[in-house]
Amino acid sequence: MELLRCRGLRKEFAGQVVLDQLDLTVSEHQVVALIGASGSGKSTLLRCVNLLEELDDGTIELDGEDISDPRVDPDRVRRRIGMVFQAYNLFPHLSVLENVTLAPRRVHRRARAEAEAQARELLDRVGLGARADAYPDRLSGGQQQRVAIVRALANSPRLMLLDEVTSALDPELVGEVLAMIRDLKADGMTMVLATHEMSFAREVADQVCFLDQGRVVESGPPEQVLGEPTQPRTRQFLHRIIEAGRL
Template identity: 60%
Template sequence: MSFLEIEDVRKSFGHNEVLKGVTLNVERHEVVCLIGASGSGKSTLLRCVNQLEQVNGGEIHIDGDTVTGAGVDLNKLRRDVGIVFQSYNLFPHMSVLENVMLAPTRVVGISKEEAKEKAMTLLTSVGMQDKSSAYPDMLSGGQQQRVAIVRALAMEPRVMLLDEITAALDPELVGDVLEIVRELAHGGLTMLLATHEMGFAREVASQVCFLDSGSICENGPPEQIFDNPTEPRTQQFLSRVVKSGRL
């Protein structure tokens, strides 16, 4: 049994069917990259995993427990499933440190001192210790995104969802953020990430998943997807990416 099992998940917004039956398994310590054009359903799939969106069909299991449907303790589920968004979504009225400490103190209930110590350790590991008292508006996009990653990590999630976390960054800031994700991958954190950074996906992914208009078109190890894609739609997508200079 896989750690994260996504089984025939369907999701519609009104009449617009965004996910048309997606099945995907993620093993423990595995890094799975979702690639595909904008609107192919990558973000929606991630948001379904931690139930920010309710699925309309299918089931999701984490560590053997069904997390979709009625009666699930969503707050407990979301403690275990961290997510980082494309637009950072830091809380603008709190300092960096308060952003990171909020969930551990309020949700887990550890003491302020303990939470602060832990937050500072994490901030130091991403080079943000000097900015702990700054407010999000004063930081660059790359710095904000590093804080957002730390904020999710502070809850010690068992799986991390990264939703195109470098898509809104200036090109020269992408590297720092990807470096952190690379370290997390080497550290053995289970991750499911949507990305447009093909080079990065090839490097860190153990499995690459090409989504096309709401269903998985092709799925396999990165060498296979990037070097010998079998599906014509995958070939077409990748050749476009190569033309735009992203691979």
């Protein structure tokens, strides 16, 4: 079943075209990895899907509903989508537990005890139960990013958008975040992730899309896109990645 369908997306910033006639379809339980150089439109695509940016053209359908229709309430749409950012974006004035329970309590109007019990269970599952009352600045980058993922999961989203979630992390902390995403896939979560971790994309993604200048240049199973790319620009990009020692 198709969960997300983007058609002909266009987005400009100050006269520069960032997304250009972009098409993307994501089925339920599927993991799609977006790869491409900085500025290729990966983050903008994710932000558009979460309605954090206004489209300049095209349509986005979530569960068959046109969410790019301006009459749609964006808050209602975002409740069904979890988003995780490169810089974690935890709320620094709230404890870990308060970060995780904010949306369940304020958006879904759950009782405090119920929301906290659910949050503690989620935190326990990722090994952060002991840090529930700590403030974000006392946590390592990896721990902060795991809290950010838990915070998004507490909304029980249909779809998770992960925007280069390991790019700000020290190398030895990347593993713990990737392990968590692996678990999410095992649970059947539908995900779209922008990433620079090619080996991780190869391992976890069902489909890899190579973006260049706001278009999907090549997409398919990871072995094909990352192993035997047909497009010259994909080859060029992967070649640079290999030279940088990231594959």
